[in-house]
Amino acid sequence: MIEETLSKGERTSRAIIDAAYDLIIDQGYAATSMRQIADRAGLALGGIYNHFSSKEEVFVAILEKRHPFFQIVPLLNSVEGETIEAFARNAAHTLIAELGHHPEFLNLLLIEIVEFKGEHVPLVFEKMLPMILQLAQRLSNLGGNMREIPQLVLARAFLGMFFSYFITELLLNQTKFMAMQTNALDHFVDIFLHGILSAEE
Amino acid sequence: MIEETLSKGERTSRAIIDAAYDLIIDQGYAATSMRQIADRAGLALGGIYNHFSSKEEVFVAILEKRHPFFQIVPLLNSVEGETIEAFARNAAHTLIAELGHHPEFLNLLLIEIVEFKGEHVPLVFEKMLPMILQLAQRLSNLGGNMREIPQLVLARAFLGMFFSYFITELLLNQTKFMAMQTNALDHFVDIFLHGILSAEE
DNA sequence: CCTACCGATCGGTAGG
């Protein structure tokens, strides 16, 4: 496997990040201690500080490798589709197929917003800029009969469709009303598409 | 004023809840200490435990009085409009007028999801059930040409519109791309309405 | 409702 070429330091560093990711996703940042991280990563507390100089630096390292946007944007870039409609449908299904089975994939974003007031957003955004520009370029060339909507609004609405799907899904799953909402996402996509396309077919 | 009829115990209890709300909204639950709450509420640490038996009980009390849904649902119930379109437009503007100026109003919901895995959702939901049923009754009687979309999906999509608006707004405000998105919400509402209404006027 | 305290745990470091 590729992983074998990793140096020992690199392997430990990754073990720390992986352990911290699992714990923080589950408990939040403030509720996760450096000792818990060390235990799960298989080293002593002091050992972490050979790789990261503080708890927040561990968190930033997690953001840089595991922020949901780093999964979402490349996935979107790989989606096929010549028209807006085809792209949106394929994109929705691709994202759900890839991310739908672990609904905690948005947690890292929410944790950063809640516990750090989104102060790391610029850092993540800057790292993603090339991917985003590539995607924007691609999308602006798509065919289809679209209503006049600013590109940025369009992007927000599309992304927001997933936010709202996942959050409302999470809320519903807690109540007895969870019912059989098997194809709720299809409805979301339908509403979105009807919302942005002009009437003519 | 009405508030004068409050007993001293009631007043202290509210001071604790108010202090805790401000701190937790700002820092998160785990990062907020009982000592901070006591200081801000103007009493000693031990005093809190005359009103609440644990830190989590303070949090639950906050949820029961200040969960965003307790602001949203009554507001929706007060919105006028005979057709779906009129209702949705009025509702969107009412919510934004009321909540748009303090974008942290969703934080409590997000904190509960992130730090408690949404385990208090059933409790909040149960307390809201009468209001929700009243609203559902009202909405099912609205006129307008709507496409065939399950009621629950409709509710999710409408609520989700605000989630996505606020979260993407928050993300954008961190970057230099914040631009002049003055009427982004109008676009969101437009997309939603076009999405759920059938073609005929 | 406050004072003074409990044991536990926190993030971080020195020194090897």
Added chain:
DNA sequence: CCTACCGATCGGTAGG
């Protein structure tokens, strides 16, 4: 990379 430690702070309580 570990051991052993630092001062600070945590949630909670007894006793008045």
